[in-house]
Amino acid sequence: MRKLFILLAPFFVIISCSEKENKNFVFVKGGSFKNTNSSYYGKDLTISNFYIGRYEVTQKEWVEIMGSNPSEFLGENLPVENVNWYDCVKYCNTRSLKEGLEPYYTIGENKKDPYNDNGLDEIKWTVTINEGANGYRLPTEQEWEYAAGGGQMSKNYTYSGSNTINEVGYYWCNSGEKNLKGSDWNWSLLQNNNCKTKIVGSKLPNELGIFDISGNVREWCYDWHNNDTDPKGRVLKGGGWIGADYCCEINFQGNYEANGKGSDTGFRLCRGE
Amino acid sequence: MKKLNFSVLLGALIVSAVSLTFLSCSKDDLAPETTNAQVQDQIEPVKSASPSATARVGNQNNFFYSIDAEGQLGTINITSPNGKGNFNFTWSGVRQVVGGLGWSSTQRINVGYNIGSVTTDNNLKFVGLYGWTRSPLTEYYVCERGPGALFNAGSAGNNYTVNNHTYVMTKSQRVQQPSIDGTKTFWQVQGRWGGAALNTNNAINVGAHLDNFKGALGADFGLNFATPSGGTNAYMVFGCEAYDYSNNGNNRISGAMNATIWKI
Numbered sequence: 001m002r003k004l005f006i007l008l009a010p011f012f013v014i015i016s017c018s019e020k021e022n023k024n025f026v027f028v029k030g031g032s033f034k035n036t037n038s039s040y041y042g043k044d045l046t047i048s049n050f051y052i053g054r055y056e057v058t059q060k061e062w063v064e065i066m067g068s069n070p071s072e073f074l075g076e077n078l079p080v081e082n083v084n085w086y087d088c089v090k091y092c093n094t095r096s097l098k099e100g101l102e103p104y105y106t107i108g109e110n111k112k113d114p115y116n117d118n119g120l121d122e123i124k125w126t127v128t129i130n131e132g133a134n135g136y137r138l139p140t141e142q143e144w145e146y147a148a149g150g151g152q153m154s155k156n157y158t159y160s161g162s163n164t165i166n167e168v169g170y171y172w173c174n175s176g177e178k179n180l181k182g183s184d185w186n187w188s189l190l191q192n193n194n195c196k197t198k199i200v201g202s203k204l205p206n207e208l209g210i211f212d213i214s215g216n217v218r219e220w221c222y223d224w225h226n227n228d229t230d231p232k233g234r235v236l237k238g239g240g241w242i243g244a245d246y247c248c249e250i251n252f253q254g255n256y257e258a259n260g261k262g263s264d265t266g267f268r269l270c271r272g273e
Numbered sequence: 274m275k276k277l278n279f280s281v282l283l284g285a286l287i288v289s290a291v292s293l294t295f296l297s298c299s300k301d302d303l304a305p306e307t308t309n310a311q312v313q314d315q316i317e318p319v320k321s322a323s324p325s326a327t328a329r330v331g332n333q334n335n336f337f338y339s340i341d342a343e344g345q346l347g348t349i350n351i352t353s354p355n356g357k358g359n360f361n362f363t364w365s366g367v368r369q370v371v372g373g374l375g376w377s378s379t380q381r382i383n384v385g386y387n388i389g390s391v392t393t394d395n396n397l398k399f400v401g402l403y404g405w406t407r408s409p410l411t412e413y414y415v416c417e418r419g420p421g422a423l424f425n426a427g428s429a430g431n432n433y434t435v436n437n438h439t440y441v442m443t444k445s446q447r448v449q450q451p452s453i454d455g456t457k458t459f460w461q462v463q464g465r466w467g468g469a470a471l472n473t474n475n476a477i478n479v480g481a482h483l484d485n486f487k488g489a490l491g492a493d494f495g496l497n498f499a500t501p502s503g504g505t506n507a508y509m510v511f512g513c514e515a516y517d518y519s520n521n522g523n524n525r526i527s528g529a530m531n532a533t534i535w536k537i
Contacts, residue, residue: 120448120458172453185453186330188341218455230409236455243455260449262456 025051025271026209028147035149035156039251040142047146049273052139055200056080056212056219056268057091065095072263073196079217079266081197085234085258086123088138088220088267095269096135104130104137115224116258118232123259132272138222139270141235141253148214148238148250150207158249160213160238161206165245168203169215175241185244197241197263213238214248217266225255233257240264332377336360339510340372347525358534359389362512365527371403371422373512374534379406381480383537386511388418388471392528396515398422400469400530402477404509410452410459411490415440415482417469422514430489433464435481440464442489462486476537479509 030049033041056079063069070082083091086107093103108126116124129137139147148160161168173180176193201211213219218240225235236254239247242264246252256265330339334356340349347366353359353374360374384402391400400418405411414422421443430442444462452459464482469475511534517524 120446186339186341187451189330190451227409231458240455242451244453247454254455256456257458260456260458262449262451264451264455 024054025269026054026147027273028052028143028151028208030146031152033146033149034152034154035250037156037158037249037251038145038149039253040145045142047142047151050139050143051271051273052143052147052210053268053270054205054210056217056266058200062091065091065098070261071197075199077199077201078197079200079212081217081263081266082261083220083266084123084261085138085220085256086125086127089127091267092136092138092269096133101135102130102133104133104135106130116232118257120231121233121257121259134272136269136271138220138267141221141223141237143270144213144219144221144237144268145250147208147210148206153207155207157206159215159245160210160248160250161204165214165248168206169212169239169248170198170203170241171215171239171245171248172242173245175215190242195241213268214250215239216241217264218243218247218254218262220265220267225253227253227255230255231257233260236265240266335376336374337377337508337510338372338374339508339512341370342367343369343516359531360533361529361531363529364515366525367515367527368518368522368525369514369516370526370528371399371512371514373403373510373530373532375402375404375508375510375512377508379404379479379483379509381483384477384479384509384511385474385535385537386417386477387474387533388469389531389533390471391418391513391530391532392515394526394528396517396526397513397528398516399514400512400532402479402482402509402511403514405453406483407454410454410457411486412447412459412461413483413486414461414463414465415477415479416463416465416467417475417477418467419513420467421465422463427461427463430462431485433485435464435478435485436476438466438468440466440482440485442485444486444489460490462489477511 028050030047032046035041058077059069059071059080060076062080071080072082089105089107093105096103106128111126112124113126157163159165159168165171166174172185172190172195176195178193180189180193197216205211206213218236219238221235221237223235225233233255236256247254333353336353338351340351342349349364349370349372351360351362351372362372364370388400391397398419399416399422402415404413416422427443427445430444432439432441442464444460446458446460448458449456513530515526515528517526
């Protein structure tokens with residue numbers, strides 16, 4: 001009987017998980033930061049429950065909603081890239097409307113945001129939050145880092161899901177034909193090695209079952225960055241195929257002007273509980 | 274028999290459940306990767322730096338070397354025969370080339386140098402110290418000989434004096450370009466003296482140059498020269514840059530440089 005219970009246990013786990021999770025989203029149970037590598041560890045913060053994309057938004061998902069594909073490296077299951085922060089919040093709202101959800105953002109395309117004084121950003125839309133709306137949104141930096149660190153299931157990894165970047169993420173050394181570890185970063189070296197994005201979900205997931213949260217493409221978060229030495233911009237997390245391994249550590253805060261694009265820049269969806 | 278049937282049934286159930294789990298978790302319509310990046314035909318790849326067989330950047334005998342040719346044209350090579358700071362850098366069949374020997378971190382030291390020989394044609398634009406700093410990313414040049422490194426639409430900074438030489442500063446912002454931090458907007462800055470003679474010992478006070486660059490890049494734009502954990506890109510190299518973009522970019526250049534560097 002005990003053997004039978006053990007054999008049947010996975011059914012119950014699968015059934016109970018399926019209530020809160022689906023193929024593309026992972027339920028993240030909230031709480032305080034457990035991963036000591038997180039920049040938020042030890043701070044008096046409690047993250048609420050939320051859902052986060054199991055994968056980075058793919059080109060297939062982007063084209064279904066937006067119609068065209070901005071990516072440099074083409075493939076339905078490659079992450080969408082070459083999208084700026086404004087493109088991403090617009091995608092969130094457009095997809096929400098298409099799926100009958102309440103848009104999470106109010107986007108003032110004709111209203112310049114006075115807070116944004118970055119001369120390189122000619123877009124400067126004013127984007128505000130509709131608190132409580134059930135639509136898709138970008139994760140906050142705290143939510144992203146909490147999920148990347150494994151949430152309440154954290155095993156205290158440096159990268160999301162491992163202390164070895166090669167197991168969980170694509171960065172400049174392993175995103176091409178040869179492994180470039182041992183060399184110093186050099187753009188020509190990456191070009192020669194045919195480095196590029198990879199199909200989502202092709203490395204190991206983290207403790208919560210989330211893929212590519214370290215590496216592949218850097219992921220836009222909602223927040224403004226807090227680095228006073230860089231021009232005003234939004235936070236990018238997780239590092240991408242162009243950047244160094246340290247960019248893939250869960251606590252690394254990348255930043256970029258909100259209208260910035262690149263073939264290493266994409267995003268992951270999020271939703272409230 | 275009854276026991277056998279139950280086992281078979283249970284086995285079938287498990288197999289089905291596992292299959293269903295995999296099916297529900299698998300990504301559908303996995304399409305093959307393709308790229309719209311253009312493939313360049315008939316380009317001879319750059320030969321690697323010595324002693325490494327694959328890398329054009331690397332470390333040897335406590336020195337860091339870096340050589341690069343624009344568009345992967347031609348042949349470039351660097352050797353450091355005595356391992357004590359003397360090096361030979363050669364290039365041929367390239368449109369633009371940059372390279373030299375230095376250290377794998379930016380340090381506020383005095384760098385001693387002696388340029389033994391360097392090509393004298395008009396394609397030589399820069400001989401001096403160059404490198405990267407991080408947080409925020411900055412690419413910097415201290416030009417000791419030649420008219421100065423290639424900049425895109427550089428603007429003027431304040432002139433300054435270091436080691437009894439007057440340097441003319443230019444700066445340029447590289448917008449949304451690849452970097453070790455990913456695609457970024459970052460600054461290039463250069464101080465140019467340009468008067469260094471051959472076979473003469475000279476010095477570059479790195480810290481003094483960096484302080485002047487910091488002042489030129491804006492009050493809220495600090496320079497942090499610490500090498501981050503795992504990061505290796507705060508290097509500084511003494512070398513040269515040469516290029517010829519005339520004749521619609523069809524010209525190719527060759528040249529060589531020999532120099533010795535040391536820490537003072």
